[in-house]
Amino acid sequence: MKTSGGNDAAKRRAGESAAAAVDDGDVVGLGTGSTAAHAIRRLGERVDAGLDVRGVPTSFASRELALDCGIPLLDLDEAVGPDAPGIDVAIDGADQVAVGDDGDGPTAGALIKGGGAAHAREKLVDAAADRFLVVADPSKEAPVLDRSVPVEVLSAGRSVVAEAVRAADGEPTLRRAERKDGPVVTDNGNLVLDCAFGEIAAPSRLATTLSGTPGVVEHGLFVDLADEVHVGTDSGVRVLTR
Structure with missing residues (x-):
């Protein structure tokens, strides 16, 4: 993305x-x-x-x-x-x-x-x-920030993180590779969920929520x-x- x-x-x-x-x-x-x-x-x-x-x-x-x-x-x-x-x-x-x-x-x-x-x-x-x-x-x-927030996740934690994002009123989408089949894999060997939250009125609060979610390696806020x-x-x- x-x-x-x-x-x-x-x-x-x-x-x-x-x-x-x-x-x-x-x-x-x-x-x-x-x-x-x-x-x-x-x-x-x-x-x-x-x-x-x-x-x-x-x-x-x-x-x-x-x-x-x-x-x-x-x-x-x-x-x-x-x-x-x-x-x-x-x-x-x-x-x-x-x-x-x-x-x-x-x-x-x-x-x-x-x-x-x-x-x-x-x-x-x-x-x-x-x-x-x-x-x-x-x-x-x-x-106001309103783009999807990239969230790097451990492959084993993808579903757990996706559920946590939905609980925070976000919609996660697995990032797909453009020139090959399958998902994008980061330099660290992990997957990326692009998470749409609409307008992010309180980025600090959302950052804290994402950082505290097990399976999240790092988020893009x-x-x-x-x-x-x-x-x-x-x-x-x-x-x-x-």
Whole structure:
């Protein structure tokens, strides 16, 4: 269930804007998806020009792209832990961003991620970073989250989790692979349920419910994690904060 839509030039502006916030010596979380890919490519160009950074990929796809772009890599265990350098900044995309207004202008809130089925590793890296920068185009903005929430589940727990989702007024659908028979299998070897809840007025409460459900590996609600959202537009970039 990869998200589609959006202008590629706007995505590129967003990715390159976030990549410009990376400083020499940083350890950078490298997100997954078409907009995050623009940030990775731009970081590769900066590495070619002499920038000293190391990346922590969130998926097989982001790892392969980073290697193609010449970005030195660390595993998450090498970046986080005793005597480890930590992650200075993570750059990642989103399938939907809740945008509000605090009276002084637009602000960014909770996110839905997981269109590429990499949200478990993405959340590990994004939550560990000192700063988490989201890259998006205007098609991803919404006043209230209402997309289906991807939930990575253990294969043995699929039915149990599906019942729990229904009990929470959601409708789960097993994500099917596009070019082969059978379901999508994540990089972690698990299945994905896309769970429709309609408008999600209280994402924190739903996140708590999903996190507490046995069989759930991780869900795609990212609440209180994003520090900035770089929204690429036809003419530039809007940076939203929470």
